[in-house]
Structure formats: structure tokens, C-alpha cells
Amino acid sequence: MANLSINIGGLELKNPIVVASGPLTSRIDRLKAAEDHGAAAVCLKHTLRKQQFIAKPRWYVERNIGIVVSGDPRLEIEEAVELVHKGKQSTDLKIIVNMSALPTDINTWGELAREFENAGADAIELNLNCPNLHSAQASGPTLGANLGQDPESVAKVIANVKNSINIPVIAKLPTEGGRILQVAKAAAEADVNILNIHAGFRAAPGLDIYNGGAFKYPGSSAGNFGGMSGPWSRLISNRFIADIAKMDLKPVMGGGGMSTWEHVVESIMYGALSVQICTAIMFEGFSLIEKILKGLSTYMEKMNYASIEDFHKLALKNVLGPHQMQYTEIAAFIDFEKCTGCRKCEKLPTCDAIAYIPDSKKCQVDPKCCVGCGLCVGICPFKAISIIEK
Numbered sequence: 001m002a003n004l005s006i007n008i009g010g011l012e013l014k015n016p017i018v019v020a021s022g023p024l025t026s027r028i029d030r031l032k033a034a035e036d037h038g039a040a041a042v043c044l045k046h047t048l049r050k051q052q053f054i055a056k057p058r059w060y061v062e063r064n065i066g067i068v069v070s071g072d073p074r075l076e077i078e079e080a081v082e083l084v085h086k087g088k089q090s091t092d093l094k095i096i097v098n099m100s101a102l103p104t105d106i107n108t109w110g111e112l113a114r115e116f117e118n119a120g121a122d123a124i125e126l127n128l129n130c131p132n133l134h135s136a137q138a139s140g141p142t143l144g145a146n147l148g149q150d151p152e153s154v155a156k157v158i159a160n161v162k163n164s165i166n167i168p169v170i171a172k173l174p175t176e177g178g179r180i181l182q183v184a185k186a187a188a189e190a191d192v193n194i195l196n197i198h199a200g201f202r203a204a205p206g207l208d209i210y211n212g213g214a215f216k217y218p219g220s221s222a223g224n225f226g227g228m229s230g231p232w233s234r235l236i237s238n239r240f241i242a243d244i245a246k247m248d249l250k251p252v253m254g255g256g257g258m259s260t261w262e263h264v265v266e267s268i269m270y271g272a273l274s275v276q277i278c279t280a281i282m283f284e285g286f287s288l289i290e291k292i293l294k295g296l297s298t299y300m301e302k303m304n305y306a307s308i309e310d311f312h313k314l315a316l317k318n319v320l321g322p323h324q325m326q327y328t329e330i331a332a333f334i335d336f337e338k339c340t341g342c343r344k345c346e347k348l349p350t351c352d353a354i355a356y357i358p359d360s361k362k363c364q365v366d367p368k369c370c371v372g373c374g375l376c377v378g379i380c381p382f383k384a385i386s387i388i389e390k
């Protein structure tokens with residue numbers, strides 16, 4: 001049986017799966033469900049000492065892209081402390097608290113963190129990423145992704161929290177603003193224990209184009225641009241995870257758009273030691289965690305990986321510049337057994353190599369004309385096309 005356990009920045013996890021901060025982690029029954037389905041840890045819903053405004057859950061959903069979160073109720077300190085107490089009493093989960101305060105209120109960061117440590121929290125995650133707070137506070141004292149883009153403020157916040165508690169501190173970094181590498185460096189220099197990276201930006205919801213461009217948030221025809229989660233972000237998250245893992249600053253926890261065990265393996269190969277998942281579990285239920293763990297374990301046995309460390313960062317050696325790309329002469333090959341003659345590949349406007357053969361009612365590649373771009377492989381509904389060396 002493969003060993004899925006890890007130690008990430010002093011946090012011992014029985015496996016790499018953490019349920020990310022959000023509506024899945026704001027109630028005790030949901031924490032219990034996370035544990036029942038095998039999660040190692042949960043990161044509680046964002047907590048502030050006092051909410052600036054009470055948000056309601058209003059989400060614009062496109063299944064294959066993700067969720068634009070216009071609002072989601074946060075926790076206040078009393079609720080969150082009680083949730084930590086109950087979580088520690090009734091589960092064996094590692095409990096991470098996602099929290100923030102204003103940068104002008106620097107001591108509140110450490111005070112809140114200490115209250116959570118006293119309540120039994122296993123780690124504190126500093127919310128430096130929330131894209132919604134980016135817009136809400138653009139001109140006043142800054143919160144969320146606005147604060148998280150300023151390396152100096154991030155370093156001050158981390159120093160204050162580190163001085164106040166002994167449990168590991170996680171910095172959830174903002175991808176808004178394009179300064180994530182500088183911020184990661186500042187956070188590491190301030191001795192944060194873990195860097196948490198999810199690609200997240202504010203996005204605009206779909207519109208009712210027959211109704212004056214009304215926003216398609218349920219029940220609200222106008223509103224804010226919300227933070228966007230889900231499948232769209234996975235490959236961008238992997239790029240940020242790899243960029244930061246290559247800097248070798250602190251252990252990386254990664255998330256964004258994952259929904260299968262293969263996604264988890266990729267993220268680990270790019271440099272995450274543990275992963276956070278939210279949207280896919282919201283869509284498919286907590287049982288998804290069990291599926292992922294089973295797939296991960298079977299994969300590790302098949303590959304003879306004794307531990308997560310055996311394939312951690314494995315892909316980083318493959319990250320090269322465009323001028324270093326190595327080219328071999330390749331061409332597409334269509335497996336006649338699988339080809340149904342649907343002709344999707346033949347109609348690709350950038351391809352001169354594929355023709356439909358009426359006699360066989362199949363498509364065929366002329367290797368002399370094939371440039372090896374791989375587009376046909378990606379669009380074939382029947383997985384009938386592969387790449388071979390010329």
C-alpha cells in the first residue's frame with residue numbers, strides 16, 4: 001500500500017488532499033463529511049473579526065469553466081472558534097483557519113491567529129488572495145488580493161503572525177496583479193511555513209442579452225465582479241506552482257481547478273506537495289475525495305512510488321524556455337479501428353494533411369504534409385489519433 005502521508009512545512013497530513021476554504025468548510029456537518037470521505041485537512045471559510053458586509057451565496061456557474069463567486073458568507077471570530085473546537089472534538093482532521101484583517105490593524109492579525117491556535121487550530125492560512133476584497137477596498141485600507149500584492153505589507157503581516165503563534169503559517173498568495181513571485185519571495189523571507197497558490201482572478205458573470213445586459217447572478221441583475229474558481233484555472237495554477245517551486249523558497253500547497261487524481265499527480269509533479277480542492281467537490285460531492293485517493297494510491301503502486309516525495313517536482317526539469325524546445329519529426333496517425341469517419345479532423349482549417357477516404361469511410365493522414373501540431377489528437381471524439389515519429 002502506497003504511503004500518501006506528507007509533512008508540509010511542519011504540518012503532518014495523512015494524505016495530500018485538503019478541502020479548500022469556502023462553503024464546504026463553514027459548518028461542522030460538512031467537516032465531518034470531508035473526514036468521512038478521506039480528506040486529510042480542511043481549510044475553514046474566511047474569517048474576519050467583524051464582517052464589513054454580510055454577503056449572501058450568489059454564484060454564476062458554467063459547469064466546464066467554473067463559478068464566479070459574487071458573494072459567500074464569511075465567518076466571524078466566535079463562529080470560527082466554535083467551528084475549530086467542534087472540528088477538533090469530533091474529527092481527526094487537521095484544521096487550517098483562513099483569516100485576515102486590515103494591514104493598518106497589524107496586531108489584529110496576530111491576535112486572531114493566537115485565538116485560533118488556543119482553540120486547537122493546526123495551522124493558520126493568511127487570506128492575501130481574495131479577489132472580491134480587491135474590488136471592495138480598492139481606494140481605502142486594503143484587504144485580500146489588494147493587500148497581497150504588496151510584498152512589504154505581506155512581510156509585515158507574516159512577521160506579526162509568526163511572532164504570535166507556534167503553529168505553521170500558510171500564505172495564500174494572489175495571482176491578481178502579476179506580482180506573485182515578488183510576494184512569494186517576501187513571504188519566504190518573513191519565514192512563512194507554506195506558500196499556497198491557486199490561480200484566481202475577478203471575472204464577469206454571463207449576461208441576459210435579451211434583458212438589457214442583466215447579470216446572471218441568481219436573483220441579482222447587477223453586482224460585483226466575483227472571484228472565479230474551477231476548471232478554467234488548473235493549467236494556469238500549475239504554471240504558478242511550477243514558477244514558485246523552481247524558486248525553492250518554501251513548500252508549496254497548490255490548488256485551482258483540480259477534479260481527478262491525474263490532476264493531483266500533475267500538480268505534485270509541478271511542485272505542490274499538497275493540494276486544495278473546492279469547486280469540483282461542490283459539483284460532485286465529498287465522495288470525489290475518496291475517488292481521488294483511490295486513483296492516487298493505485299497509480300503510486302503501479303509506478304512503484306513509495307511516497308509522494310518520489311514524484312514531487314518531477315516535471316520541473318522539463319520546464320524550458322521557448323528557444324530551448326527540442327523538435328523531432330513527427331506526424332499524426334489515425335487508427336482505422338477507432339476512426340468512425342466523423343470527419344471532424346478533416347475539417348480543421350489549419351491542417352493540410354488529413355483527407356477523407358470515401359471507399360473506407362475513414363480519415364487518413366499524409367505524413368509528408370503533417371506538421372505535427374497535435375490539434376487533431378486533441379479534438380478527435382473517439383481518441384483515434386496519436387502522434388508517431390516520421
Ligand SMILES: Cc1cc2nc3c(=O)[nH]c(=O)nc-3n(C[C@H](O)[C@H](O)[C@H](O)COP(=O)(O)O)c2cc1C
Nearest residue numbers: 020021022045046072198229230256257277278279
Ligand atoms: C463559493 C466559493 C467560496 C470561496 N471562499 C473562499 C474563502 O472564503 N477564502 C479563500 O481563501 N478562498 C475561497 N474560495 C476559493 C477556494 O478556496 C479556492 O482557492 C478556489 O476556488 C480554487 O480552487 P478550485 O478551482 O478547486 O475551486 C472560495 C471559492 C468558492 C467557489
